[in-house]
Amino acid sequence: MKQEKYKARNRLGTGAMYHMMMLPGILFLLVFSYIPMVGVITAFQDYVPAKGMFGSEFVGLKHFIYMFKLPDIGQVISNTLVIAIAKILLGTLMAIIFSILLNEIRFKFVKKSVQTIVYLPHFLSWVVLASVVVNMFSLDGSVNQILAFFGLENINFLGSNTWFQPLIIGTDVWKEFGYSSIVYLAAITSIDPGLYEAAGMDGASWWRKVWHITLPGMLPIILLMGVMSLTNILSAGFDQIYNLYNPVVYESGDILDTYVYRIGLVGRQYSFGTAVGLFKSVIGIVLLLSANELAKKYTDRKIF
Amino acid sequence: MSYSASLKDRMGRFVIYAIVILLALICLLPLWNIVAISFSSSEAVSANAVGLLPVKFTTAAYSKIIDDAQFWRSFGISVLRVALSLVLNMILIVLMAYPLSKSKREFKGRNIYMNIMIFAMLFSGGMIPSYLLIKNLDMLNTIWSLVLPGAVPIFSVILVMNFFAAVPKALEEAAFIDGANALQVLFKVYVPVSIPALATVSLFSIVGTWNDFFSGLIYMTKVSNYPLMTYIQSLNVNIAELLQSGTNSAQLSNLTEISNKNLNAAKIVVAVIPLLLIYPLLQKYFVTGIVVGSVKE
Numbered sequence: 001m002k003q004e005k006y007k008a009r010n011r012l013g014t015g016a017m018y019h020m021m022m023l024p025g026i027l028f029l030l031v032f033s034y035i036p037m038v039g040v041i042t043a044f045q046d047y048v049p050a051k052g053m054f055g056s057e058f059v060g061l062k063h064f065i066y067m068f069k070l071p072d073i074g075q076v077i078s079n080t081l082v083i084a085i086a087k088i089l090l091g092t093l094m095a096i097i098f099s100i101l102l103n104e105i106r107f108k109f110v111k112k113s114v115q116t117i118v119y120l121p122h123f124l125s126w127v128v129l130a131s132v133v134v135n136m137f138s139l140d141g142s143v144n145q146i147l148a149f150f151g152l153e154n155i156n157f158l159g160s161n162t163w164f165q166p167l168i169i170g171t172d173v174w175k176e177f178g179y180s181s182i183v184y185l186a187a188i189t190s191i192d193p194g195l196y197e198a199a200g201m202d203g204a205s206w207w208r209k210v211w212h213i214t215l216p217g218m219l220p221i222i223l224l225m226g227v228m229s230l231t232n233i234l235s236a237g238f239d240q241i242y243n244l245y246n247p248v249v250y251e252s253g254d255i256l257d258t259y260v261y262r263i264g265l266v267g268r269q270y271s272f273g274t275a276v277g278l279f280k281s282v283i284g285i286v287l288l289l290s291a292n293e294l295a296k297k298y299t300d301r302k303i304f
Numbered sequence: 305m306s307y308s309a310s311l312k313d314r315m316g317r318f319v320i321y322a323i324v325i326l327l328a329l330i331c332l333l334p335l336w337n338i339v340a341i342s343f344s345s346s347e348a349v350s351a352n353a354v355g356l357l358p359v360k361f362t363t364a365a366y367s368k369i370i371d372d373a374q375f376w377r378s379f380g381i382s383v384l385r386v387a388l389s390l391v392l393n394m395i396l397i398v399l400m401a402y403p404l405s406k407s408k409r410e411f412k413g414r415n416i417y418m419n420i421m422i423f424a425m426l427f428s429g430g431m432i433p434s435y436l437l438i439k440n441l442d443m444l445n446t447i448w449s450l451v452l453p454g455a456v457p458i459f460s461v462i463l464v465m466n467f468f469a470a471v472p473k474a475l476e477e478a479a480f481i482d483g484a485n486a487l488q489v490l491f492k493v494y495v496p497v498s499i500p501a502l503a504t505v506s507l508f509s510i511v512g513t514w515n516d517f518f519s520g521l522i523y524m525t526k527v528s529n530y531p532l533m534t535y536i537q538s539l540n541v542n543i544a545e546l547l548q549s550g551t552n553s554a555q556l557s558n559l560t561e562i563s564n565k566n567l568n569a570a571k572i573v574v575a576v577i578p579l580l581l582i583y584p585l586l587q588k589y590f591v592t593g594i595v596v597g598s599v600k601e
Contacts, residue, residue: 017486018403018411025400026420028455032437033424039433053436098327104320114328116587121331123579125515127537128572132334135341135565140352142337178331182591206316239518243537257431264432265522277430285426 043275056271063275072254079165080255083236086169088229094177096222099184100210118178130243133171134158158244161252168253172240183221191217223298230291234280256280342366342569349566365570375571377528378535381447382514383578385531388451389513390506393460397505400461402490405468425458435522449523450531454513460505467501468494503589507582514579532575539568 038053043063045056067073098118105111121129137143137157144154157163195213204212238257245253254262256276264273333356340358341349348359369375403411404418428434434453443449471494479489495502520534527538 014480014486015412018406019413021399021403021486021490022417025396025456025461026417028396028452029420029424032434032453032455033428036429036433036437037427039429039436042433042436049436098324101320101324104317105324107321110321110325114324116584117328117332119587120583121335123511123515123583124335124576125517125533127515127517127533128576130537131568131572132338135338135569136334142355145352174331186591206313242518260431265435270432270436273432274430277432281427281430288426 040274040278040281042271043278045271047271047274049270059271063272064279066272067276067279075251076254076256076259079252080234080236083165083168083241083255084233086165087172087236088226088232090169091173091176091180092222092226092229094173095180096184096215096218098177099181099188100214102181103185103188103214104206115178118181120178121175122179124175126237126239126243129171129175130240133167133244137167158246159248161249164245164249164252168237168241168244171244172237180225183225184218187218187221188214224295227291227295227298230294231284231288233287234284338569339573341566342573344566346566349569365567366574368567369570369574374528374530374535375532375574378530378532379574381450381529382532385447385450386510386513388447389454390509392451392455393457393509394502394506396456397460397464398490398495398502400456401464401468402486402494404461404465405471421456421458421461424456431522438523444523445525445529450513450516450519453519457505457509457512460508464498464501464505467498471497500589500592503586504592507586507590510582511579536568536571536575539564539571 042053042056044058044060045053046059046062047053047056102111102114105114135141139154139156143157147154155163157167191213195217196209199209199213234256236255236257238255238261241253241255241258242261245258257280260273260276260280263269264276267273336356337354340356341354342365343358343361343363344354345360345362345364348354353359400417400421404414406414408414438444438449438453443452475493475497476489479493484492515533517531517533517537520529520531521537524530524534527535530538
């Protein structure tokens, strides 16, 4: 009895302590996440740094209207979508194939070494990898040396509007497929081995086992990851593109994020840049909420 | 089972091994090539003679880096930034994850805090309002502009929260009965049993802050304040421009570009070394961490 009373008193103090524990983190979020959210009102103003956010004149939707009238905005949105969707599709496909193949490796040393190597590029910055990519794909790089060996013409991958998007998509798949395969590998190991034994008894080939057991077993995770990646559909990868592009390929390489940076920050058109950024955020949040609903409906899992 | 079937089986297995090893090589060789370039003479680099082994082995590029004061200054800024971010991140992650791992009944107001976090994860004011905030706080050109905006890694908080939620209740009850308060329970019970999750999120923190170049690019107006990745990025841009301006390789063969390429490779190798040092230590944890973090009910 006495102990219970003591526990109850302790609980009361515990509740207050929980709030104290939350306080520092919440303060950081309020300052560095929520104040910039208030800052989006500059998208509806003609922001003048000297006058500040509360002194600048309100202009309504002027910057949004201007945005949709720009000749290159259609191109920027389409680049963003094409690059992002291709990365999601090819990246997922590649990670699934790789995880299925890797699962077949029985030789422990080979498996461990391969995993260590393929996860590595994920942990390197695009700043570093851009040098690697430029080194490989520049006019006198190894890829063009190989093309020359087969008697093919040199390609200026980094300076060609035809080749820039495939280059961006391909190198991103290269960087991430190993790391994304981690969840698929985990999914494969959770499949009941009895299913494979039974199929083996029935004389199923390797390929039929993959098609009828492994893939269906992975399906929930594939769907969940697919749905989650929807949220990235307007983020085609700022770091990668910023580090690889140049004025020659703005036409095929500019995505919303790089566009905001170039126009808004470098060009000091703060209000316009904020408007483009806000547009991106709003579409992103709508997609994320829809993705969450989809995930709930089709996979019984929620993202948040 | 007939002999031919097992031969076919073995062939299939051989093909799978070949593909997997080939994929690993495709990941490794481009990186390895940079290492080889960094140890080759600049003539060999300019003649594109460097493959996987250094040609005319020299450490000249590395000796040059030793004299590059800005490189080491930026290196130091990055180390300081990673250290400060790691300490701040880990304290805030642990402090927030613990109360949030309690049920709504045990911790009144939990859902309000959760919503504040999720909304901050979903929606952001964007690049320009964030820049204006840092500018108005007078934090441009200070280390704090690199550390404070990322103080709360929300994804990591959620990951650790899920981990904490799976810790057996009995451990906590026992500590409470022994008279411990919530803070003591957190640091004496929860933190020690959650090492895999904490190792994972510390890896995320270290990798994220070491690799980030963008905050340095927008918040630092002086090159002398650049963290390492921003500094290297500013060199990359020059090289990319040089490569673009040349339409044939003859035009590229000017000495400044060659020595840059050679030197840059060495800089990149040095910049990656800190990550390569911690990578094997934490690798065994992050696979578990990622699987826990990506699959929620």
